[in-house]
Each structure stands twice: as C-alpha cells, then as structure tokens.
Amino acid sequence: MSRDAPNIIDQAIAWHLRQEHMAAEDWEGFVAWLETPAHARAYDAVAMRDRLVAAAAFPEPDAMPIAANDDQPASRGWWRLAGGGAIAAALALWLVPTTFGSHATETVYATSDGERRDVRLADGTQIALNGGSLLRVSGADPRSVALDRGEATLHVVHDAAHPFELRAGDQLIRDLGTTFDVLHTGERLSVAVAEGSVLFQPDGAGLRLGAGDTVTMAADRRIVRGTLPTAAVGGWRSGDLSFEGIPVGEVVASLRRQLGVDLRIVGDLSRRPFTGMIHVTGAADRDVPHLAELIGATWRRNGEGWVLADRATATR
The missing domain is CATH 2.60.120.1440 (Jelly Rolls)
Incomplete structure (x- = not known):
C-alpha cells in the first residue's frame, strides 16, 4: 500500500462527512479531488463501508458496556476515532463502530473527462x-x-x-x-x-x-x-454524438467528455451552430482532426492538448 494511503483515506472520510453542508465551491473542489483515480477509489471504499454500517444492527446505547473508569458512554460514530492513523486502521480492518449517525448520507458518483462509469x-x-x-x-x-x-x-x-x-x-x-x-x-x-x-x-x-x-x-x-x-x-455510449443547431463550444465539450483530452477553441468559433453526427473512435489524433473538418476549423497540437481555430481566421 502506498505511504500516502492513510492520508487519502482521511481526506475521503472528510469529504464524505461534509457533503450535507457543502456549498457550490466545495462541490467543485470535491469533483477536482475525485479526478485522481486513487482518490476516487478511496472515496468509494469509504462510501461502501458507510452503507454497510447503516444497514447493520447495533445494540441500543443503554446496552453498550461502559468501562469501570469511564463516566460517559463510548463516543458515538466511527468518524470520532482519533487521528488519521486510527481512522485508516478502522477502515482497513473493518472495525464495527458503536453506532451510526441518524442522518442519511447521499452517495456521490463522479467521472473525469474520458472516463465512464456504470451505476x-x-x-x-x-x-x-x-x-x-x-x-x-x-x-x-x-x-x-x-x-x-x-x-x-x-x-x-x-x-x-x-x-x-x-x-x-x-x-x-x-x-x-x-x-x-x-x-x-x-x-x-x-x-x-x-x-x-x-x-x-x-x-x-x-x-x-x-x-x-x-x-x-x-x-x-x-x-x-x-x-x-x-x-x-x-x-x-457507442461513440455516436448527434447535434442539432448546437454551438461548436458545446460540441467540443462533448468530445472532451468522450476523449478526456485538453481540447480548446480560440476565436469566435465556439458560438457557431453545428448540426450533424460525429462518431468518436476514442483516438484523439483521429477524432480531433475529423471534428475540425466538420466544423470548418483548423487544428494544431499544443503539448498534450489540442487547439481549434476558425479556418478563415487562421489563414489571415
């Protein structure tokens, strides 16, 4: 296991517990965090254990044993375990918590550009x-x-x-x-x-x-x-995209979702309407030039990404 795993698990738990109260900017940060595959796997693990805990039957508080030197019942909720190491260990060993919070926690599924997921x-x-x-x-x-x-x-x-x-x-x-x-x-x-x-x-x-x-x-x-x-x-799902009077900027966004590559537009091309069908093969070096031909644009590589420009503007 990576040395960073306990820290990632801590982060996943923190995101999981915050969801009911997150603002719009928090959701943007959460989605960005999930774009790292290791983060997404950690979050899925936390959410899965959350659901297992919610479905389990636990003793009523009055039936829980209390140590002789304790004045108060054990703390409620697995998220109150001490520090990152304890939390990571609890997940790794599937420790059973004393009880689970009464609020219902939503489950979040996120994909990055170029990724698909079946739920x-x-x-x-x-x-x-x-x-x-x-x-x-x-x-x-x-x-x-x-x-x-x-x-x-x-x-x-x-x-x-x-x-x-x-x-x-x-x-x-x-x-x-x-x-x-x-x-x-x-x-x-x-x-x-x-x-x-x-x-x-x-x-x-x-x-x-x-x-x-x-x-x-x-x-x-x-x-x-x-x-x-x-x-x-x-x-x-089969790589066939259909558009009717859709601005080129949104067409490019659709291709970006499919391919997971950096694909940008310069100039006024983004507002031009496009009607037609595009078959996406999954190979950017084929699909991007094909899109450029259909929308009347030029294309060029920019490092790992691609840039599209209006053909008339590019020849000036």
Missing part, C-alpha cells in the same frame, strides 16, 4: 455516466438523484407508487417507466427519451415526453422541443 441502484435502476459527470443519490430516498453536471443515460425500474425523480439544476424530471438520457451543462439542459415517457417540469409546468421526444432548455430558460431516432438516444 446500479438498490431498486435495479441502471445509470451509465459519461465523462465529466457528477451524480448524487439521496441517502433518504435512493429513487431520488441529482445530476449536478455531465451526462447520464438511465434505464429506470418503474414503480407507479414511488416514481423515480432526477433533478438537474432547478429542474425536475420524473420517470413514468422509461429509458432516457440527460445532459446538464452550464449552457443547457437536454432530455431525450428512448422508451416509455418522462415528465419534464420546467418551472412547474409539466411537459410529457414520449419515445423519440427531446426537450432542450437553454441558459436563458428558452425551451425547444424536438425529436430524435430512439436508437440515437444515449448514443455517446
């Missing part, structure tokens, strides 16, 4: 996370999730008595028995339905979307409805 919830719902995504699952209600950023394709197990809900920003999407894709960025929120239906509620005015229906809400809250072949919904 299976307790009810059997399956979620595929694209790169650069952050998903939170409520500890109080596992059929309530929040996509803080990124893209996810969901295959939801239907339960009429307990609808599945996904929140993206301040918008709520309620499942009515379906498979659907959600993209949430700082620029827009898009929902596309592959089968079944969902209820999209911008500002409380419900829009029902069926198979092949799409809805996009821009940052100015303007809503555009459309259609998409159901086979193309969640196409990012």
Whole structure:
C-alpha cells in the first residue's frame, strides 16, 4: 500500500462527512479531488463501508458496556476515532463502530473527462455516466438523484407508487417507466427519451415526453422541443454524438467528455451552430482532426492538448 494511503483515506472520510453542508465551491473542489483515480477509489471504499454500517444492527446505547473508569458512554460514530492513523486502521480492518449517525448520507458518483462509469441502484435502476459527470443519490430516498453536471443515460425500474425523480439544476424530471438520457451543462439542459415517457417540469409546468421526444432548455430558460431516432438516444455510449443547431463550444465539450483530452477553441468559433453526427473512435489524433473538418476549423497540437481555430481566421 502506498505511504500516502492513510492520508487519502482521511481526506475521503472528510469529504464524505461534509457533503450535507457543502456549498457550490466545495462541490467543485470535491469533483477536482475525485479526478485522481486513487482518490476516487478511496472515496468509494469509504462510501461502501458507510452503507454497510447503516444497514447493520447495533445494540441500543443503554446496552453498550461502559468501562469501570469511564463516566460517559463510548463516543458515538466511527468518524470520532482519533487521528488519521486510527481512522485508516478502522477502515482497513473493518472495525464495527458503536453506532451510526441518524442522518442519511447521499452517495456521490463522479467521472473525469474520458472516463465512464456504470451505476446500479438498490431498486435495479441502471445509470451509465459519461465523462465529466457528477451524480448524487439521496441517502433518504435512493429513487431520488441529482445530476449536478455531465451526462447520464438511465434505464429506470418503474414503480407507479414511488416514481423515480432526477433533478438537474432547478429542474425536475420524473420517470413514468422509461429509458432516457440527460445532459446538464452550464449552457443547457437536454432530455431525450428512448422508451416509455418522462415528465419534464420546467418551472412547474409539466411537459410529457414520449419515445423519440427531446426537450432542450437553454441558459436563458428558452425551451425547444424536438425529436430524435430512439436508437440515437444515449448514443455517446457507442461513440455516436448527434447535434442539432448546437454551438461548436458545446460540441467540443462533448468530445472532451468522450476523449478526456485538453481540447480548446480560440476565436469566435465556439458560438457557431453545428448540426450533424460525429462518431468518436476514442483516438484523439483521429477524432480531433475529423471534428475540425466538420466544423470548418483548423487544428494544431499544443503539448498534450489540442487547439481549434476558425479556418478563415487562421489563414489571415
């Protein structure tokens, strides 16, 4: 084990305990921390043990033994163990804590650009996370999730008595028995339905979307409805990206999520609308030049990254 492991475990525990009270800037720091694979593995280990502890049955406080020289019962909560070494040892040895906090702790799943992750919830719902995504699952209600950023394709197990809900920003999407894709960025929120239906509620005015229906809400809250072949919904999983009138800046962001490379735009190219389909092979040295050709741009390597520029501007 790396000498840094105990320190990483301490950090993972600290992030785990802070989540209920974190502000927006804290979440940004948390996502950045998770981009290191060792950090993500440590956090997953802490969250898993948290769930195991929550599911375990422990004696009532009155039944707990008290040492003869103790005036007070043992401290409550495994997070109150002394210092980093003790906490790391508790995790490594799976020590059973005296009890667990009464508050429900949400579970966070995060991916860095170029990384994908499949999540299976307790009810059997399956979620595929694209790169650069952050998903939170409520500890109080596992059929309530929040996509803080990124893209996810969901295959939801239907339960009429307990609808599945996904929140993206301040918008709520309620499942009515379906498979659907959600993209949430700082620029827009898009929902596309592959089968079944969902209820999209911008500002409380419900829009029902069926198979092949799409809805996009821009940052100015303007809503555009459309259609998409159901086979193309969640196409990012097979490397197929579909765009209709989407600014090039967002197209590039989609490719960045897929490839996990530094891909930047210079000039005014980012605002140009693009309509078309792009197949991503996963090889940046093929996919970036192909994108540049489709959007009428030049490309160049910049160290480990890539830079795109408007072709007309580059030839001046």
